[in-house]
Every structure is written in C-alpha cells, then in structure tokens.
Amino acid sequence: MPEGHTLHRLARLHQRRFARAPVAVSSPQGRFADAAAVVNGRVLRRTSVWGKHLFHHYAGGPVVHVHLGLYGAFTEWELTPGEPLPEPVGQVRMRMVGAEYGTDLRGPTVCELIDEGQVADVLARLGPDPLRSDADPSWAWTRIAKSRRPIGALLMDQTVMAGVGNVYRSELLYRHNIDPYRPGLKISEAEFDEAWTDLVALMKVGLRRGKIFVVRPEHDHGPPSYAPGRPRTYVYRRAGEPCRVCGETIHTAVLEGRNVFWCPVCQT
The missing domain is CATH 3.20.190.10 (MutM-like, N-terminal)
Structure with a gap:
C-alpha cells in the first residue's frame, strides 16, 4: 500500500x-x-x-x-x-x-x-498527517499515551496518525529502539516527540526523492535492499537476515493483520 x-x-x-x-x-x-x-x-x-x-x-x-x-x-x-x-x-x-x-x-x-x-x-476520522504544515502531534500523543495496544499497531492506525504505512512503521521504531509490541501507554512523551520529529524529516525526504530512505549513512552498507531499486532498510522485509547494527537475526510476526519487522536486541 x-x-x-x-x-x-x-x-x-x-x-x-x-x-x-x-x-x-x-x-x-x-x-x-x-x-x-x-x-x-x-x-x-x-x-x-x-x-x-x-x-x-x-x-x-x-x-x-x-x-x-x-x-x-x-x-x-x-x-x-x-x-x-x-x-x-x-x-x-x-x-x-x-x-x-x-x-x-x-x-x-x-x-x-x-x-x-x-x-x-x-x-x-483521521489523525495528524506528518507531511501537513497544520499537523498537531498532540492529538496522536493523547491517543497513544492512553492505549494498551502495541505501538506498532497504533502507528498504522490512520485514526491515530495518518499516512504511516508498514515501511515507516517498522523503520521508525527501529531507529528509536522501540519494540513494536510495547503498549502505547509505555511510550514516554520524550520518546514520542523524538520519533515524531524524525518521522516528519523522513517523510519529507520521501516526498522530495520519491523513495523511502531510512538507513543512516554509517549503516548504509552490507546486504542489499529487499528489492531491486529500493534503498536499504534496517528491518523491513529483512526477516532472517542479520541486523545491520548488532548482527542479531531480524524477526517478523503478524501484528493486527500486517507483518511487522524488528530486531530483538536493538529494540527493547
């Protein structure tokens, strides 16, 4: 999608x-x-x-x-x-x-x-869109801070945050060392603020370049991307491969109907 x-x-x-x-x-x-x-x-x-x-x-x-x-x-x-x-x-x-x-x-x-x-x-019916200048992240934070649902599910819920799909969801959580199964109410406000700021920046790059770039320069090496012509990812569609940072095997599971990817060592 x-x-x-x-x-x-x-x-x-x-x-x-x-x-x-x-x-x-x-x-x-x-x-x-x-x-x-x-x-x-x-x-x-x-x-x-x-x-x-x-x-x-x-x-x-x-x-x-x-x-x-x-x-x-x-x-x-x-x-x-x-x-x-x-x-x-x-x-x-x-x-x-x-x-x-x-x-x-x-x-x-x-x-x-x-x-x-x-x-x-x-x-x-929609949550804030990180690419809109009128986006109000406090709306999303209020919903997340009260929820027992996994943060990996909340990020994909368009009533919480609009425009985030599976790639940004998995990669954003990796970049901020957050386990996708951690309940929303266990996310600190500081963690949310840092992730929101990062998400806005990442999506602006995607808007400008037409592709999703999420891997930091110091990690942009090693195994190729999951598909020809796509930039490397940290975890998305890399199940069974080594983490680009710690070397642990990347995991995958179905979370509320969609595959989620994460590193069990880097994301706690």
Whole structure:
C-alpha cells in the first residue's frame, strides 16, 4: 500500500499538470461514469491530501476522493500533438486529460464524488498527517499515551496518525529502539516527540526523492535492499537476515493483520 509521501507527490504532480484549467474526466471501465460526467470539463481548482486520501477539488464544489488501497495506482502520460489518446490499458476507473498530460487510475479502494462537507467528515476520522504544515502531534500523543495496544499497531492506525504505512512503521521504531509490541501507554512523551520529529524529516525526504530512505549513512552498507531499486532498510522485509547494527537475526510476526519487522536486541 502506498505510504503518505506517495499521495503528496501525486497531489503536487496533478496540481502542476491539471489545476487551474478545465479537465476532461471519464471512466473507461464504467464504474465511475456518472460521477465523471459531473466533473468532466470543469476547472480543477486544487488538489489536497490528508494521510492516504487524495482529493481533487473542482470549480462549483464537487470533489473526487481517491484512496489507492493495496492495489490502486495512477499511470501518468504525456499527450502527443495530433495523435489520438492512448487506448486504456486494463480496468481504468478514472481517466483525466488536460492540455498536455493525462493520467489513468486503476484499482483504487475508493474513487468517489463527494462535496466539501463530506471531505470534512473524512478528515475528522483521521489523525495528524506528518507531511501537513497544520499537523498537531498532540492529538496522536493523547491517543497513544492512553492505549494498551502495541505501538506498532497504533502507528498504522490512520485514526491515530495518518499516512504511516508498514515501511515507516517498522523503520521508525527501529531507529528509536522501540519494540513494536510495547503498549502505547509505555511510550514516554520524550520518546514520542523524538520519533515524531524524525518521522516528519523522513517523510519529507520521501516526498522530495520519491523513495523511502531510512538507513543512516554509517549503516548504509552490507546486504542489499529487499528489492531491486529500493534503498536499504534496517528491518523491513529483512526477516532472517542479520541486523545491520548488532548482527542479531531480524524477526517478523503478524501484528493486527500486517507483518511487522524488528530486531530483538536493538529494540527493547
């Protein structure tokens, strides 16, 4: 599932390519056809993001709300003057076409037409987004400090903190030597403040570079990443391999439905 920095990058890209001009919106698949007809030809005023939720705000009030979920993705493409639009590939839920660029959305968990009041309802259910300038970390800290749930689960709970996925969750806890199974109420405020500050910095790097970089320079060596073209991680998808710092074997387990990774020596 894409993490929050990916949605912020998409919002910036769509703002740059489509905003402040009329946009042709269609649904080659047909499942979004009625909603697409409402915004087709309208001016896209702006884009916004909160956590993993992307919003396209159109003139006159309608808003397209997208949550990519596990399988959703946008494919971006450039228009060639004088050439017809490319044929949709696969089940394209929504197609947007501007003056110079187009984008196709496939496989989202959510692609719906809502209004600004309903946008507010979505945001009311979410915790602070570390990449937003208006983020209030005290909201997340209040929820964590009262909870007996493991901190590894709380960080993935979008009502506690919005935009954090499995990579940032596992890596942030490693960087701060926190066992993912430690209850939230056993996390000190100082630990939370340091982790929040670090998370904001890490996600800003992800936003700027388009990839998640979490390994400090002095540890960025040894076994390669878990996948080609990905930066190294400390623990994420490294179960059974040696810790980059202490050499202990990295563990994994299922925590509230998602795999979590940690070092039993470095994280206490």
